[in-house]
Amino acid sequence: MNRWLSWTRLVAVMRKEFIQMRRDRMSFALMVFVPVMQLVLFGYALNNDPRHLPTAIISGDATSVTRSLVAALQNSGYFKLTTPPASHAEASRLLELGRVQFVIDIPAGFTRQLMRGETPVLRVDVDAADPVAAGNAITTLLQLSQQVLKQERLAVPAASATVKPPFELRLHRRYNEEGVTAYNIVPGLMGVILTLTMVMMTALGVTRELERGTLENLLATPVLPHEVLMGKMAPYIIVGYIQVGVVLLGAEVLFQVPMAGSLGLLSFGVLAFIVANLTVGITFSSLARNMTQAMQMSFFFMLPSILLSGFMFPYRGMPEWAQWLGEVLPLTHFLRLVRGIVLKGSGAADVWPHVWPLLVFTGVVLALGVKRYRRTLD
Amino acid sequence: MSGAIIEVEGLSKSFDGKFAVRNLSMSVRQGEIFGFLGPNGSGKTTSIRLLCGLLTPDAGQGRCLGFDIRRHAREIKRRVGYMTQGFSYYEDLSVRENLEFIASIYEVQNPHLVVQRALEQLGLTPRQKQLAGALSGGWKQRLALAACLLHEPKLLLLDEPTAGVDPQARREFWNEIHRLAAQGVTVLVSTHYMDEAERCHRLAYMTDGRLLAQGAPSELMAASGLVTWSVGGGHDRALEQRLRELPAVEDVVSFGTTLYVSGTDAAALETQLTAVNADRGLVYRRVSPRLEDVFVHLMRTAAEGHA
Ligand SMILES: Nc1ncnc2c1ncn2[C@@H]1O[C@H](COP(=O)(O)OP(=O)(O)OP(=O)(O)O)[C@@H](O)[C@H]1O
Ligand SMILES: [Mg+2]
Numbered sequence: 190m191n192r193w194l195s196w197t198r199l200v201a202v203m204r205k206e207f208i209q210m211r212r213d214r215m216s217f218a219l220m221v222f223v224p225v226m227q228l229v230l231f232g233y234a235l236n237n238d239p240r241h242l243p244t245a246i247i248s249g250d251a252t253s254v255t256r257s258l259v260a261a262l263q264n265s266g267y268f269k270l271t272t273p274p275a276s277h278a279e280a281s282r283l284l285e286l287g288r289v290q291f292v293i294d295i296p297a298g299f300t301r302q303l304m305r306g307e308t309p310v311l312r313v314d315v316d317a318a319d320p321v322a323a324g325n326a327i328t329t330l331l332q333l334s335q336q337v338l339k340q341e342r343l344a345v346p347a348a349s350a351t352v353k354p355p356f357e358l359r360l361h362r363r364y365n366e367e368g369v370t371a372y373n374i375v376p377g378l379m380g381v382i383l384t385l386t387m388v389m390m391t392a393l394g395v396t397r398e399l400e401r402g403t404l405e406n407l408l409a410t411p412v413l414p415h416e417v418l419m420g421k422m423a424p425y426i427i428v429g430y431i432q433v434g435v436v437l438l439g440a441e442v443l444f445q446v447p448m449a450g451s452l453g454l455l456s457f458g459v460l461a462f463i464v465a466n467l468t469v470g471i472t473f474s475s476l477a478r479n480m481t482q483a484m485q486m487s488f489f490f491m492l493p494s495i496l497l498s499g500f501m502f503p504y505r506g507m508p509e510w511a512q513w514l515g516e517v518l519p520l521t522h523f524l525r526l527v528r529g530i531v532l533k534g535s536g537a538a539d540v541w542p543h544v545w546p547l548l549v550f551t552g553v554v555l556a557l558g559v560k561r562y563r564r565t566l567d
Numbered sequence: 568m569s570g571a572i573i574e575v576e577g578l579s580k581s582f583d584g585k586f587a588v589r590n591l592s593m594s595v596r597q598g599e600i601f602g603f604l605g606p607n608g609s610g611k612t613t614s615i616r617l618l619c620g621l622l623t624p625d626a627g628q629g630r631c632l633g634f635d636i637r638r639h640a641r642e643i644k645r646r647v648g649y650m651t652q653g654f655s656y657y658e659d660l661s662v663r664e665n666l667e668f669i670a671s672i673y674e675v676q677n678p679h680l681v682v683q684r685a686l687e688q689l690g691l692t693p694r695q696k697q698l699a700g701a702l703s704g705g706w707k708q709r710l711a712l713a714a715c716l717l718h719e720p721k722l723l724l725l726d727e728p729t730a731g732v733d734p735q736a737r738r739e740f741w742n743e744i745h746r747l748a749a750q751g752v753t754v755l756v757s758t759h760y761m762d763e764a765e766r767c768h769r770l771a772y773m774t775d776g777r778l779l780a781q782g783a784p785s786e787l788m789a790a791s792g793l794v795t796w797s798v799g800g801g802h803d804r805a806l807e808q809r810l811r812e813l814p815a816v817e818d819v820v821s822f823g824t825t826l827y828v829s830g831t832d833a834a835a836l837e838t839q840l841t842a843v844n845a846d847r848g849l850v851y852r853r854v855s856p857r858l859e860d861v862f863v864h865l866m867r868t869a870a871e872g873h874a
Contacts, residue, residue: 195674197671197674198671198672198674200671201667201668201671201672202672204668204671205657205660205664205668208659208660208664209657209659209660212659212660213659401655401658402651402653402654402655403655403656403657404655405621405651405653405655406649406651406655406656408621409619409621409644409647409649409651410644410669410672410673411641411644411645411672411673411674412672565620565621565622565623565640566616566621566622567622567623
């Protein structure tokens with residue numbers, strides 16, 4: 190029998206944790222249904238190709254060209270024109286209040302400038318706080334304006350692609366300067382859900398024993414700290430895989446997100462990520478003095494994970510210090526990994542650069558957790 | 568090996584600058600049932616935790632089962648059965664699952680069989696599938712005792728194992744303890760019950776983190792120098808008050824219709840009591856002091872020593 194790890198003891202702890210998890214129906218149900226709920230909530234915004242988006246047009250140029258442009262926009266079904274605002278200020282206010290999603294500003298002399306071969310500016314302000322909702326509408330806007338101008342024989346023939354376009358469509362995204370594309374969200378959601386449940390559930394692991402008084406007994410037995418910690422983590426690996434399965438299935442069935450890469454490779458990456466999060470939870474659990482503290486620590490970990498990993502805001506748009514911080518977080522690497530595999534079909538070699546940081550992270554955090562695990566009641 | 572199973576010298580432990588145990592020295596011999604007594608907060612639990620390595624002493628040293636309590640806590644843990652004061656098994660596991668868990672943690676050979684036998688021995692077989700949290704207090708205690716016996720420890724540390732247990736179950740519990748002691752197991756047990764204290768081979772009495780006295784129950788009685796008289800035949804509050812005011816009387820306790828009067832000065836006590844009896848038809852009898860009176864006396868003298 191090995192002095193530093195007893196298989197019997199490790200299995201005993203795992204078995205006990207499994208039974209306890211199974212008996213805790215409420216938590217178990219939550220762990221399975223939270224992914225479904227999140228997926229539907231997030232997915233609803235992403236799946237809908239929203240139409241009839243409220244749009245305000247400020248036209249300083251009433252010509253047949255602009256009239257047919259406006260008519261085409263309306264006919265596309267994507268835009269619902271509101272009563273034209275009186276001023277730019279009012280239009281801006283409507284956007285701010287969320288009454289309209291788009292403000293299209295056709296400047297005075299737009300048609301004249303076009304005729305002369307100059308490049309007038311068609312300014313479009315878009316509320317991109319929900320980039321997904323706006324994405325398709327913007328694409329339509331671009332296509333339509335090209336079409337209309339072609340009909341009006343003002344556009345340059347497609348053949349001479351090198352010639353600059355007749356007008357400049359200046360898109361101003363507000364509230365979210367870079368658009369995040371729809372498909373990025375589902376794989377990202379997988380990472381967020383895993384972080385949430387893995388960290389939170391295990392963070393309660395040791396503190397629960399401390400609060401219920403069972404830790405005194407456990408500490409009086411010959412069980413070793415890492416046996417307890419590893420044994421407590423094991424059941425959640427299975428929970429994690431169930432969650433991943435639910436998200437992947439949901440992504441496929443509900444939103445037809447393509448799965449470009451290998452499932453085997455994804456499972457491997459998922460394992461590395463799950464274990465990384467479990468070590469965070471279990472380490473919090475060793476550091477905290479009670480369950481409330483453990484929960485608070487989990488929240489402190491959740492926030493930067495969601496904000497700085499590239500899930501919420503585009504990674505490259507963040508300030509440098511935030512990127513450095515993000516680089517430490519497992520979710521950052523997992524997002525790259527999972528987006529690579531699911532969307533781009535990355536292979537093992539492409540994925541490795543995102544896996545080893547997870548392994549390093551796990552090692553460091555677990556060492557801290559084992560070191561801080563209480564061996565006495567002092 | 569006979570001789571001292573527990574041998575500690577000058578153990579001290581304080582929490583937030585307040586002493587919980589100070590300068591504890593004691594020794595417990597093999598096969599002995601050693602009782603630990605003292606009022607709430609006197610440091611019994613803390614002492615037991617120090618002995619099995621659950622707490623690190625601030626000062627002092629000692630050996631438990633031949634292992635240094637500071638350096639070889641793990642070796643001690645393997646060989647000790649510790650029953651905590653509060654129930655500390657898993658309430659969401661069944662009786663059987665709890666026992667199987669503990670058996671595997673101690674790497675007991677053939678755990679299934681060992682658990683089976685433990686269940687039978689303590690009459691837990693019909694309840695093996697019940698969740699531990701659903702057991703009544705007495706059954707929880709039995710489960711806890713069964714669990715700490717699984718690995719056949721050489722030393723049992725039992726912290727108030729019979730608190731809140733009915734008299735019948737308590738008696739069975741103590742028969743079990745005596746049976747184990749007869750097999751050579753050393754038992755250190757803390758309790759608040761005097762009848763249990765009388766069933767111990769030796770006792771230690773603590774107050775305020777200090778060990779006040781140590782020895783066999785009869786030795787403690789003799790050493791206290793306490794003399795007790797029972798006063799029967801028509802007692803009322805006025806008489807009790809009057810006896811209490813006698814200079815030689817240290818304590819008066821009433822049990823039913825009998826008063827027990829004790830003091831250390833035997834001769835003075837006798838004269839003064841007789842004087843009170845002059846005008847009444849009371850029945851006096853000299854009895855052996857009860858253990859409880861001895862402890863109350865010990866506490867009182869300790870308090871006077873401090874004041
Ligand atoms: N973990 C701890 N932190 C702070 N103080 C403690 C701790 N454990 C015990 N104490 C204090 O040490 C003193 C002795 O407590 P201990 O539990 O050893 O008493 P006890 O004799 O077992 O009492 P009881 O009969 O009520 O069980 C008490 O004043 C208690 O408040
Ligand atoms: Mg106690």
